[in-house]
Amino acid sequence: MDIQTFLRSRAGVTKTSALRGAGFTHTAVDRALAAGRIVRVRRGIYSLPGQSGAYGLALEHNALLTCLSAAPTYALWTVHDAGTVHLSPSHKGTxxxxxxxxRCTHPAHPSLPVAGLADVLIHSLRCLPELESLVMVQCAAQRGDITVEFLRRKLPGNRxxxxxxxxxxxxxxxDSLLEVLANYHFRRAGLQVRRHVELPGVGEVDFLIEDCLVVETDGGSHLEPRQVKKDRKRNNATVIGGRLGxxxxxxxxxxxxxxxxxxxxGVLELCRLGAYGAR
Structure with missing residues (x-):
């Protein structure tokens, strides 16, 4: 493995100690610097050209990326990208x-300056707006990376x-970020919601609300021509089956x-008033 490949495995930035541990000598590092293959961020920290970013900031301050800034590392769903860098600081502060x-209380990422998943999610639950943290936890929990019960135990007391x-x-x-958000909003509105319901002739639908209205949440893949045709058939089958969509x-x-x-x-109210010849 060459030094650039090693740095790419570390998100483009690493410490001298990690380079030494991987077998790169002082001479090899100097040659890579002279050739412009790597750059010195500051004493003891090296990166690929132009790639130090938030990871480099964390290493420079002996801190760990956490909360929303750590979401990409763990491939967690997010509503918005992190603008401000979220850090768990060392004694140096942020x-x-x-x-x-x-401070983090669980093992950090094995190779990157990133807090462990448990700390990332706990920090997000305490820091972010409700929906921002919810989608991160939902993603990790349904993959089996962590359990809701574990997080609940880690969050005791009134605070x-x-x-x-x-x-x-x-x-x-x-099945998507959109399902999490839509379910949250429908529940908050007091609606009777069933998820992933199998309907004859239609297949599985995202939501069946009040047993009469099918609601589907469409991500980017639903704009593809083949999917558009499939969705059109499902819409027709929904109406033929006696439900609105x-x-x-x-x-x-x-x-x-x-x-x-x-x-x-509005549609549910029109159903109640018999505007569609309601079931």
Missing amino acids: PPGALPHG NACARAILDHVIPRA LRFGYDDVVNHPQRMVAEVL
Whole structure:
């Protein structure tokens, strides 16, 4: 393995001690520097050109990326990208502009300056808006990387009540970020919601609301021509089967959830009034 490949395995940045541990001598490092294959971020820290980023900031301050800044490392769902860098600091504290979190109490990532998954999720539950942290926990929990019960035990006392309440919205299965968010909003609106219901002639639908309205949440793949044709057939089968159907995309679910819920409530009210010859 050459030094560049090794750095790529460390997200593009690492310490001298890690290079030495991998067998790269002082001479090999100097040659890579002279050739421009790597750069020195500061004394004891090296990166691929232009790739130090948040990982480099964490190493420079002997800190660990956590919360939203650590989500990409663990391939967790997120609603928005991290703007501010979230760090769990060492004794040196955090640099200006970074958002400090508490010390980590679980093993860190084995090769990157990133907090362990448990600490990342605990920090997110205490730090982020409710939906931002919910989708991160949902992603990790349904993959089997962590359990909701474990996180609940790690969040005792009154000061963690709000964080524990977020865990109540984690569902057994969600096929996408949009399902998590839509389920949250429908439940908050007091609707009777069933998820992943198998309907004759239609197949499995994302939501069946009040037993009369099918709601599907469409990610980017639903814009592909083959999927558009499939969705059109499913929409027709839904109506033929005696139920109404609505579809909502990313912008609806993420950016305009109140409008989405209002449209669902509006259709349900029209059903109640018999506007569609309701069942």
